Amino acid sequence: MSEAELVTVRNVDLSNCDREQIQFPAATLSHGFLLALREPEMTIVQAGENAPHFLGGTLDQVLGQRMERWFNDLLIRQVLERMIQNPQDGPAIHVNRTSFGGREFDVFAHRCSGSLILEFELREEMAGGRTLDLYAKVHAGIARLQRESTLQAFLDTAVKQIREFTGFDRVMAYQFLEDGSGAVRAEAVAEGFDPFLGLHYPPSDIPLPARRLFKMTWLRHQPDIGYKPVQIVPAINPITGHSLDLSYALLRSVSVMYSQYLKNMGTQSSMVMTLLKNGELWGLIACHHHRAPRHVHFETRTACEFLAHMVSLLLSAKDEQEGYEYRAKLQTTMSHMVSTAAVTNDLTKALVDQRPGLLDFVDAGGAALVLHGKPVLAGATPEAEQVQALVNWLGARGEPDLFATDFLSAVYAEAGEYPAIASGLLAIPIGGGKDDYILWFRPEFQRTVNWAGNPLKPVDISDDGQRLFPRASFAIWKELVRSKSKPWKTVEIEAARELRSSLLELAVRQAEKLQALYRDLQRSHAELDAFAYIASHDLKEPLRGIHNYSQFVLEDESDTLSKDAVEKIRTVVRLTRRMDQLLDNLLHYARMGRQGLEIGACDLNKLLSETLDTLATRIQESGAEVKVHGPLPEVHADCTRVGEVLLNLISNALKYNDKERKVVEIGCERGKEGTVFFVRDNGIGIAPEHQESIFSIFRRLHPQDRFGGGAGAGLTIARKILERHEGRIWVESIPGEGSTFRFTIGVK
Numbered sequence: 001m002s003e004a005e006l007v008t009v010r011n012v013d014l015s016n017c018d019r020e021q022i023q024f025p026a027a028t029l030s031h032g033f034l035l036a037l038r039e040p041e042m043t044i045v046q047a048g049e050n051a052p053h054f055l056g057g058t059l060d061q062v063l064g065q066r067m068e069r070w071f072n073d074l075l076i077r078q079v080l081e082r083m084i085q086n087p088q089d090g091p092a093i094h095v096n097r098t099s100f101g102g103r104e105f106d107v108f109a110h111r112c113s114g115s116l117i118l119e120f121e122l123r124e125e126m127a128g129g130r131t132l133d134l135y136a137k138v139h140a141g142i143a144r145l146q147r148e149s150t151l152q153a154f155l156d157t158a159v160k161q162i163r164e165f166t167g168f169d170r171v172m173a174y175q176f177l178e179d180g181s182g183a184v185r186a187e188a189v190a191e192g193f194d195p196f197l198g199l200h201y202p203p204s205d206i207p208l209p210a211r212r213l214f215k216m217t218w219l220r221h222q223p224d225i226g227y228k229p230v231q232i233v234p235a236i237n238p239i240t241g242h243s244l245d246l247s248y249a250l251l252r253s254v255s256v257m258y259s260q261y262l263k264n265m266g267t268q269s270s271m272v273m274t275l276l277k278n279g280e281l282w283g284l285i286a287c288h289h290h291r292a293p294r295h296v297h298f299e300t301r302t303a304c305e306f307l308a309h310m311v312s313l314l315l316s317a318k319d320e321q322e323g324y325e326y327r328a329k330l331q332t333t334m335s336h337m338v339s340t341a342a343v344t345n346d347l348t349k350a351l352v353d354q355r356p357g358l359l360d361f362v363d364a365g366g367a368a369l370v371l372h373g374k375p376v377l378a379g380a381t382p383e384a385e386q387v388q389a390l391v392n393w394l395g396a397r398g399e400p401d402l403f404a405t406d407f408l409s410a411v412y413a414e415a416g417e418y419p420a421i422a423s424g425l426l427a428i429p430i431g432g433g434k435d436d437y438i439l440w441f442r443p444e445f446q447r448t449v450n451w452a453g454n455p456l457k458p459v460d461i462s463d464d465g466q467r468l469f470p471r472a473s474f475a476i477w478k479e480l481v482r483s484k485s486k487p488w489k490t491v492e493i494e495a496a497r498e499l500r501s502s503l504l505e506l507a508v509r510q511a512e513k514l515q516a517l518y519r520d521l522q523r524s525h526a527e528l529d530a531f532a533y534i535a536s537h538d539l540k541e542p543l544r545g546i547h548n549y550s551q552f553v554l555e556d557e558s559d560t561l562s563k564d565a566v567e568k569i570r571t572v573v574r575l576t577r578r579m580d581q582l583l584d585n586l587l588h589y590a591r592m593g594r595q596g597l598e599i600g601a602c603d604l605n606k607l608l609s610e611t612l613d614t615l616a617t618r619i620q621e622s623g624a625e626v627k628v629h630g631p632l633p634e635v636h637a638d639c640t641r642v643g644e645v646l647l648n649l650i651s652n653a654l655k656y657n658d659k660e661r662k663v664v665e666i667g668c669e670r671g672k673e674g675t676v677f678f679v680r681d682n683g684i685g686i687a688p689e690h691q692e693s694i695f696s697i698f699r700r701l702h703p704q705d706r707f708g709g710g711a712g713a714g715l716t717i718a719r720k721i722l723e724r725h726e727g728r729i730w731v732e733s734i735p736g737e738g739s740t741f742r743f744t745i746g747v748k
């Protein structure tokens, strides 16, 4: 980046470094030189303007020339061989050591975005860091790292080792935190320098493009922060038509902002290594030399890089080891909850009522199980309505599988009302609906963070107000952090996710079971219907035989039989009649389940007046007053069947009534389920405990001879008819005052 392109206060905010294209600086560091070549003829198409200084001649003589004009065959052959072995874009590869012009160079080659890039790094410059016994040192270093049992001890050892290798004044292990800021986790520092251990750095100190490059190259070294950038000539690569992509180049010039930042920290030389954990950028090992520029040779750098790789590999292992016990506890609690849920089929019981439950799972002050928008709370939680509002907000956000924050009020302002209870939230949706959730709340965790300088002012503005500089002050700036909870650990987030999928799996399994049960039920229902039909049909025949035979005996033999015997045979005849009636009902009921419906337009006014005609004599005899609240609508139904329902309900209303003035009312009203029909009487009523059982077959509440009752099948058949019409029937009744039977017809 040239100075002219420098971000100014007018065009940029603090994050503008995030947009800086630091991989295209069009310039290099000065402790060596760079050439960009066109393949396959190996013509030099770009060169650092310092190349002639080392190669001889002028820049014009260097550009456009083939490589063999300047280098010996051996080197060219080695470059070609290395590039054939590594055809892809990737980090610079050490080709060899060579000398020309009386100087020694390490030669590196790599390809990037269509260019072959050669870099010549001067060896003797500012040499620091001895390379003796490197192998033995690395070996011992790794053994020491492996022995450490905690992550902290391990990082402490790692920084100490690297300081021993390189002789830098300061080596730090720096961790990126979730909000993008960073903290110094371990430090080895020479005597006489202020420690940086524990200090926090704002996210803007290491902008996004730099982070991207950290993932691409393992080690970056800037021997002299005060270097003068060397321009690449021409600035535009003639092959690509763009500035040369130096993403992988060792000599890539660094951002002016960054150099200034390091200078402000009192650093003269730096080396930075990337630490990855499970493939993700975890942090850096940053080495600073304060007293003088310091050039670490390629071999020592390789050893350091090797150590950094080891640290990256062991990071996950150490962390896992430390989280092992907690993970085991989470697993046990989870299996307990899930297995209880599987047995009881009751989430509230399994997750809230029983221990261990939601509160014993991830470390939280309170938890809520929200089913159909209704929360069941445990521990310290916001009020039920606040939880409901929160769930609505989550539902509207539409997080697909998990939502976690340690700073809820930053995204959901209402949470500002209860920071002491829920500054942190971990939420998992557990159902198909938008309002089934499990939530964990974490209280506010007030703490002081020591920032290396004011994080709200990561840059200074020049006197003329035109330019931004990295801040000059790293004086400790204390921040009291409020409305934030302790962050959710990765193990906790993973465990919550796992709980979610276990519960969903359980729900699916239960739905499958239910479906299987339903299928079984349907089958046995059909079988029962068939059985009832056959049984009642076949039983009628012998019953008729018994009836007729008894009748004959009565007619022919009543003179010769004793009075007692005649009475007994009369009872047999009565019983067979009753039996016949029962069988008729059963047959009718069974047919109801088997026969198809003849659905059509059905005028209920007409149907009702026909029904009342049929019942005219009984109405008259009972002296009942029948009130119709009409007109009734036309419905889509099997008219004959609905007529049966009306007949049964009205005749019951007439029958089960011992009042002087009997009243039967028939009508309809609009309800939640559409039109609801009713048949109301002021009769004897039905006790609450019988209001459901009267719909079971052959269930009568009275002896048959009272109220002129029937067989007890009428309401069962009525229910079946209405269910087949996708409707339902129910009763509301007060004993002694009367009953109202209501029904719906669902068919559209």
Ligand code: ADP
Pocket: 648, 652, 653, 656, 681, 683, 684, 685, 686, 694, 699, 700, 701, 702, 709, 710, 711, 712, 713, 714, 715, 716, 739
């Ligand atoms: P039944 O043929 O005996 O009338 P139902 O199936 O129609 O058979 O009714 C079942 C039982 O419910 C009846 O025996 C009676 O005890 C009770 N019942 C039905 N309708 C009424 C009503 N309107 N008021 C009081 N009890 C009723």
